[in-house]
Amino acid sequence: xxxxxxxxxxxxxxxxxxxxxxxxxxxxxxxxxxxxxxxxxxxxxxxxxxxxxxxxxxxxxxxxxxxxxxxxxxxxxxxxxxxxxxxxxxxxxxxxxxxxxxxxxxxxxxxxxxxxxxxxxxxxxxxxxxxxxxxxxxxxxxxxxxxxxxxxxxxxx
Numbered sequence: 001x002x003x004x005x006x007x008x009x010x011x012x013x014x015x016x017x018x019x020x021x022x023x024x025x026x027x028x029x030x031x032x033x034x035x036x037x038x039x040x041x042x043x044x045x046x047x048x049x050x051x052x053x054x055x056x057x058x059x060x061x062x063x064x065x066x067x068x069x070x071x072x073x074x075x076x077x078x079x080x081x082x083x084x085x086x087x088x089x090x091x092x093x094x095x096x097x098x099x100x101x102x103x104x105x106x107x108x109x110x111x112x113x114x115x116x117x118x119x120x121x122x123x124x125x126x127x128x129x130x131x132x133x134x135x136x137x138x139x140x141x142x143x144x145x146x147x148x149x150x151x152x153x154x155x156x157x
Contacts, residue, residue: 003122004096005038006085007063008103009045012147015104015127019148024156029062031154036100036122042088044081046070082107089115098122102147106133113139 016023032038043058047067055065066088068081082105089099089111099115101108104126115121116139124140126132128148137144147154 001037001097002039002095003037003098003100004089004092005032005036005041005100005102006089007041007043008081008085008101008105008108009043010081011103011105011131012127015131016147018131019128019151021151022156023147023154025058025063026061027154027156028150031150032100033062038100039096040064040092042066042085044068044085044088046081086111093120096120100125102127104128104132104136106135109133109135109139112136116140116143 012023029038029041032041041063042065043063044066045068047069058065066081066084068084085103086108089101097120099120100122101112101115101124103124108124112121112124121143123143123145124136125145125147126136128146132144132146
């Protein structure tokens with residue numbers, strides 16, 4: 001089975017940081033492979049030229065990075081990649097059997113619903129229960145998992 005993961009990096013990182021721990025992305029990639037048979041793991045994030053070492057590390061760890069230029073708005077830097085993630089999931093739609101989405105963002109409701117109705121949704125892993133939209137929670141109920149429960153398996157130490 002060809003399974004792909006689509007990871008909302010900002011949603012994941014912010015939520016896990018609030019819980020006071022960090023993800024070991026090598027362990028996480030291995031976990032995705034062993035537990036979900038993830039052939040390709042796309043990670044969507046804003047691009048900062050000062051973070052090239054991190055991007056190189058993530059690529060070596062087995063992630064395919066999809067960037068969006070950062071935008072400064074009211075002295076906040078934003079790199080919202082929701083559109084890129086939805087588009088990539090649809091571009092690759094015929095190339096994977098099932099999709100794993102890693103996000104708790106309600107903006108992905110339409111994609112989650114479409115993948116589910118098409119029989120292509122493997123599952124959704126929200127970063128935490130607190131960081132999961134009620135839209136996503138209502139739609140998935142028993143199909144929803146949480147990254148935070150994997151702390152002992154994927155925490156960076």
